[in-house]
Amino acid sequence: MAATDEFIRNFLASIIRPDQRLFEIEAGGRRLTYSIEQIVKILPRLINQLEPNLRDRVAPLLVGKQPTELIPFLYSAKNTNKTLLEFSNPSTTPQAAEEEALLQQTQDSSLHPAASHPKAEHPEPSHPSRAHPTSAEGHQVGAETVAILTTPLQKNVSTPLKRLGNTLGTFAARNPRIAQSLLFGGAMGALGLVTSGFNPVAAATFAAGGALAPHWKRFGLGKMLGGLGSGIIQSTENILSNRPRTAPASGNEEQSNDGGDQGEGRRDSRPKPGLPLRRFPISPFWLWLIGGLILVVAFILLLSGQGDGKVGDSKDPLSPKNLEITKIGPDQVENDQEITYKITVKYIGDRTASIVVNDQLPQGTKFVDTDSKPAAQPSCTTKLAGVASGSTESGQNISWTLSDLAPQTSTELCLTLLPTEPDVYIVNTVTAMITSVSGEASSDIGFDMTGPSAVPNIDTPISYALTLTYKGNGTGTFEVYDQIPEHTKFLDADSKDGCESQLAPIETTGTVKWTGISLKKGESLKLCLTLQPVDDIVKIANRARAVLVSQTGNDLFTAITFPPNDDTCAGKYTVTINKNPLRKNYGDPACTFNKDDLYALLQQEDPLHADFWFNQGIECESSFDANNYAGPETGTPDAGGAWGLFQMGQGKNGEFDHGDVNWPFQIRNQANYYTNVLVPQGLKLGAYFACAQKVGI
Amino acid sequence: MNKRILILILVVGIFIALPIIFLTTRSQPRQQDTLLIIPKASVSIGEPSPVTRPEVNYNSDQSKKLLEIIADRPTLAANDQAARKTIIQSLGNKSGVLVQDPGYQIEYIKAANVFHVEIRTVDFEEAKQSATAWFSKQGLTLDGICKLPVVFYLNAATKDALRGQQIEFDPLPGGCK
Numbered sequence: 101m102a103a104t105d106e107f108i109r110n111f112l113a114s115i116i117r118p119d120q121r122l123f124e125i126e127a128g129g130r131r132l133t134y135s136i137e138q139i140v141k142i143l144p145r146l147i148n149q150l151e152p153n154l155r156d157r158v159a160p161l162l163v164g165k166q167p168t169e170l171i172p173f174l175y176s177a178k179n180t181n182k183t184l185l186e187f188s189n190p191s192t193t194p195q196a197a198e199e200e201a202l203l204q205q206t207q208d209s210s211l212h213p214a215a216s217h218p219k220a221e222h223p224e225p226s227h228p229s230r231a232h233p234t235s236a237e238g239h240q241v242g243a244e245t246v247a248i249l250t251t252p253l254q255k256n257v258s259t260p261l262k263r264l265g266n267t268l269g270t271f272a273a274r275n276p277r278i279a280q281s282l283l284f285g286g287a288m289g290a291l292g293l294v295t296s297g298f299n300p301v302a303a304a305t306f307a308a309g310g311a312l313a314p315h316w317k318r319f320g321l322g323k324m325l326g327g328l329g330s331g332i333i334q335s336t337e338n339i340l341s342n343r344p345r346t347a348p349a350s351g352n353e354e355q356s357n358d359g360g361d362q363g364e365g366r367r368d369s370r371p372k373p374g375l376p377l378r379r380f381p382i383s384p385f386w387l388w389l390i391g392g393l394i395l396v397v398a399f400i401l402l403l404s405g406q407g408d409g410k411v412g413d414s415k416d417p418l419s420p421k422n423l424e425i426t427k428i429g430p431d432q433v434e435n436d437q438e439i440t441y442k443i444t445v446k447y448i449g450d451r452t453a454s455i456v457v458n459d460q461l462p463q464g465t466k467f468v469d470t471d472s473k474p475a476a477q478p479s480c481t482t483k484l485a486g487v488a489s490g491s492t493e494s495g496q497n498i499s500w501t502l503s504d505l506a507p508q509t510s511t512e513l514c515l516t517l518l519p520t521e522p523d524v525y526i527v528n529t530v531t532a533m534i535t536s537v538s539g540e541a542s543s544d545i546g547f548d549m550t551g552p553s554a555v556p557n558i559d560t561p562i563s564y565a566l567t568l569t570y571k572g573n574g575t576g577t578f579e580v581y582d583q584i585p586e587h588t589k590f591l592d593a594d595s596k597d598g599c600e601s602q603l604a605p606i607e608t609t610g611t612v613k614w615t616g617i618s619l620k621k622g623e624s625l626k627l628c629l630t631l632q633p634v635d636d637i638v639k640i641a642n643r644a645r646a647v648l649v650s651q652t653g654n655d656l657f658t659a660i661t662f663p664p665n666d667d668t669c670a671g672k673y674t675v676t677i678n679k680n681p682l683r684k685n686y687g688d689p690a691c692t693f694n695k696d697d698l699y700a701l702l703q704q705e706d707p708l709h710a711d712f713w714f715n716q717g718i719e720c721e722s723s724f725d726a727n728n729y730a731g732p733e734t735g736t737p738d739a740g741g742a743w744g745l746f747q748m749g750q751g752k753n754g755e756f757d758h759g760d761v762n763w764p765f766q767i768r769n770q771a772n773y774y775t776n777v778l779v780p781q782g783l784k785l786g787a788y789f790a791c792a793q794k795v796g797i
Numbered sequence: 798m799n800k801r802i803l804i805l806i807l808v809v810g811i812f813i814a815l816p817i818i819f820l821t822t823r824s825q826p827r828q829q830d831t832l833l834i835i836p837k838a839s840v841s842i843g844e845p846s847p848v849t850r851p852e853v854n855y856n857s858d859q860s861k862k863l864l865e866i867i868a869d870r871p872t873l874a875a876n877d878q879a880a881r882k883t884i885i886q887s888l889g890n891k892s893g894v895l896v897q898d899p900g901y902q903i904e905y906i907k908a909a910n911v912f913h914v915e916i917r918t919v920d921f922e923e924a925k926q927s928a929t930a931w932f933s934k935q936g937l938t939l940d941g942i943c944k945l946p947v948v949f950y951l952n953a954a955t956k957d958a959l960r961g962q963q964i965e966f967d968p969l970p971g972g973c974k
Contacts, residue, residue, distance in 0.1 A: 287811075294819050393812055489957040499954070503899075577893065603889045618893040625889060696892050696908040703908075711867050714909055716968065719950030720855045794857040795864055 265388060283390070285311030290394045418534045422449030425457070425532045428478055433519070438468055440476035443513040445532050447505040453537045455502040457513060459486075459530040460495060464521035467496045470514055480514035546571055546624075549644055550598075558633045561591055565599035566627040568646050570619035575694075578617040580627060582644040584610060587635035593628055601628035695724065698767075706771035709785060712797055713746075713770075720791030722747040746770040746789070853956050859967045866946045867911065877941025884935050896931055900924040903931060912947045919958045921966065925949055929970045943973035 272279035285307045292306025429441040447453050461467055470486035473479065490496040502511050546569035570576045584590055590608040595601040602625050607613035617625055695714075702710035709717070718724060722745055730742050742748055744766045774785055786793030873881060884895065888905055896903040900918040905911075914928045928949070932942045949968050951959065 291811075291815065291818075294815060390808055393808060397812060397815060487954055487958065489954065604886055606887060616887040616893055616895070617889055618891050694892070695904075695906045695913070699906060699908040711909070712864060715867055715911060715913075715946075715948045716855070716860055716864060719948075719968070720860070723953035723956070791855065791860075794855065795861045 281311040284313055287390065287394060288313075294397075418537065420533065422447060422453070422534060423455065423532050424448055425530060427459075427530045430477055436519075438476075439465075439517045439519065440473040440478075440480055441515045441517070442478050442480040443515060443530055444510055445502060445505075445513065446510040447534075449534070449537065453502075453505045454535045455505055455532055456535050457486075457500040457502065457530065457532045459498045459515060461498065461517060463495065464519060465517045466520045467498060468516040468518050470498065470500070471516070473514055473516060476516075480512065482512050482514045484511065484513060486513065486515065558635060561630050561632050562588065563596045563599060563628065563630040566629065566644055567624055568617065568619070568627070569624040570621060575618060575620050578619065578625075579647045580614040580617065580644065581647070582612045582629060584612060584631060588631040588633050591630040591632040593630070595628055596630060599628040600626050602626050698724075701767050705767050706774065709771075709774070709792075709797065712785075712792065712795065716795060717789065717791050718745050720794075721789055748773070853951060853959050854963075854965045856965050856967045859969045859973075862973070863946065863948060863968050866944060867948075870946075871944045873941050873944055874938065877937050877944070880936035880941065881945060896928070898924075898927065901928045903928055912945050914947060914949045916949060916951045916955055919955055921951060921955065921959075922971075925967075925971055932970075939970070939972050942970050 288310025289303045289307030291310075293300075293303035424446040425443065427441055427443045429439055433439050441459075443457065443459070445455060445457055447455065467488045470482065470484075470488075472481045474481060484500055484502065486498040486500045488496055488498050498515055500513050505511065546567075548567045548569075550565045550567075566580065566582065568578060568580060570578070590612060593601055593605050593608070593612065603614050603617065605612045605614045605627075612629055614627055619625060699710065699714050702713050706713065722730070724745070730747050746766060746769075748766075748769065773788070778785065778787055781787075784792070785797050786795075885905060888895065890907070892905055892907040894902060894904045895912075898917075900916070900920065901924040902915045902917065904913050904915075906913060912932075914925070916924045918924050928947075929939075929942060932945070932947065933939075937945070947970050949966075949970065951966060
């Protein structure tokens with residue numbers, strides 16, 4: 101009986117969370133969590149795994165008991181830290197008496213030295229934090245035991261929220277795999293949604309991966325899914341499973357009193373021998389917390405307009421988020437019938453924008469016109485003509501320039517094509533880009549004014565300083581206005597003590613006006629103004645205002661450091677395919693590598709030809725657009741055309757010196773070509789570049 | 798370690814990482830990266846390629862003259878110097894756009910100390926006249942405009958539009974000797 105007693109003792113000693121109706125049992129080197137209902141179910145299997153003689157002795161104690169009997173039995177046994185013998189104390193309840201009878205049978209067979217464990221040697225431990233009520237069933241097993249048993253049963257589910265929480269908790273406990281899939285699938289779906297710019301396909305992929313990941317062992321999908329998510333989840337699960345819980349829960353983990361019966365029908369209730377039931381490792385409290393945080397973050401992102409991908413309140417005024425563009429046309433036409441498309445461009449930003457719209461015609465079509473076509477289906481009316489470039493062979497591009505588009509205004513454009521080949525499948529290739537915006541954006545402007553500290557009087561000129569700081573992106577062009585106050589007249593705008601004037605005004609009557617102020621991000625400009633009072637009563641109020649007239653460029657990125665500008669125009673390419681036969685993306689619309697930078701780099705890389713390239717060569721051979729492409733029809737030596745600032749061709753190595761090579765590399769390549777290829781052969785620059793040849797260099 | 802602390806760390810970590818991942822990736826979905834290709838044509842020694850043929854011919858003599866002006870920087874008359882100074886001061890002594898017109902754009906490039914006039918219309922002669930008139934309004938004489946120096950050029954779209962028309966474009970203001 102000592103062995104039986106030891107088994108029961110060890111078994112019960114492994115129960116460490118009696119207050120929450122959870123048990124953790126060490127098996128196979130791992131500590132696993134069980135509910136009381138699960139313990140009841142697996143107990144016979146555990147007993148069956150014992151040595152036969154031990155099993156025969158223990159089985160009569162527990163096997164055959166109804167769950168309603170076993171549950172309080174196990175609770176009371178653990179909580180009071182008693183051996184079974186102590187439960188046989190005749191002063192306890194009828195239930196305990198029954199247990200005593202069972203034990204007595206064992207003692208009668210001389211297997212248990214029951215008499216050696218008097219109750220006095222095992223005083224019942226006290227628990228100061230608990231009351232000692234009577235159980236709901238009225239049992240008097242012991243005040244301590246009853247209190248623990250009845251605490252969860254007496255819990256009132258008073259609010260729908262708690263009810264829902266309990267329902268979810270119960271569901272999670274009964275369907276741990278499904279709950280795991282829902283939790284991780286939901287979390288990964290939200291992650292995918294946010295990180296992909298709210299792309300539903302990406303979100304679904306993430307969600308599917310997250311849902312499957314917890315079951316990688318079961319289905320062998322872990323490696324197929326890349327293993328990363330599975331590994332993380334499994335590692336987390338292992339960590340959680342190997343750590344005992346010490347903090348008491350709030351009672352949200354209540355399971356129904358008949359939970360054991362309800363679980364009879366589920367698959368997990370019949371584990372294979374040696375594989376204990378797994379309880380869902382995260383409590384409903386944490387489920388609520390994680391879900392709530394995900395919702396809060398998603399809500400904040402939506403409110404901030406960062407995630408919906410189409411709101412017009414983007415902080416970047418040049419962002420394509422400020423545009424909506426649609427293109428509609430007939431579903432199909434006869435081979436010799438013209439196709440008219442209606443393109444609608446809507447500016448949903450908050451300033452006045454200049455927009456360039458491009459449409460790359462597909463192969464097998466020929467440009468007809470961009471006129472209004474009221475009789476076409478769909479009908480199209482426009483006031484703006486597009487400009488066609490390129491050839492039918494190399495691909496035609498139609499572009500429209502929309503100027504001064506006010507917020508929330510739309511412009512309709514028409515495009516008529518003629519299929520030149522049968523069965524042409526046309527895809528939508530229209531794109532739009534904001535090239536510049538104008539109008540005031542107070543958040544981009546810092547404007548400080550410092551006036552005289554003394555009270556103005558008619559004998560003393562009033563001088564004050566204005567400091568304009570540009571906080572936006574790219575380069576901003578400003579105008580500053582300051583209305584001359586009553587009883588004063590403009591004296592001058594020169595530097596004074598405490599004020600260094602960097603610009604003279606162009607108007608000084610009524611309102612002092614400074615124009616042509618160009619500032620890059622973070623730059624400041626100081627202006628000075630001196631007024632002469634013409635009366636003793638002078639009130640100076642800050643009426644100066646700065647207007648952001650236009651904004652160009654953007655310094656959203658920093659790439660490789662090249663003097664004299666960190667921006668190599670290499671980091672961000674437009675998706676617009678203009679005239680590029682390779683159908684690659686060219687150029688950098690956010691390039692801040694301006695003409696000053698270009699000239700400085702030309703002086704650095706090719707001082708001999710810097711002035712030629714800057715003032716003649718680039719304009720003659722190409723343009724200041726790094727996207728520029730000259731097709732074969734222009735007579736370029738390369739059959740595929742030439743690209744970039746210097747219109748260099750394909751080269752000997754199959755590499756292109758085209759527009760996706762950043763400006764510094766284009767410049768260096770040109771200079772290297774002259775130095776390494778032409779000079780060794782005694783040739784001038786004009787040996788390769790026709791425009792250089794024209795000017796004799 | 799307490800299990801709840803582990804979970805809390807996990808949750809906090811996720812919600813710290815989420816905004817970082819989002820903010821670092823959100824500007825990229827609509828953009829497409831292109832592999833940086835370092836051209837190798839520059840180190841290929843061989844027969845020189847035939848000269849490229851520009852789409853619009855720039856007048857050779859005038860182009861040479863323009864380069865001479867840029868290289869020599871002839872002295873401006875006093876009134877032209879003053880007008881030039883006023884124009885540049887209006888930009889805060891920095892580079893910038895002076896005029897934006899549908900047909901042309903005038904800008905000053907400080908690094909090169911030149912004025913560029915980009916022609917944006919196929920009616921380039923009229924655009925040149927309009928741009929020249931703007932300089933005159935600022936107090937410059939024709940001689941001063943020629944010596945500023947001012948560089949006229951056609952933008953890419955205009956060059957495309959004029960392709961094949963045997964145009965010979967003069968990069969100097971009209972009337973420069």
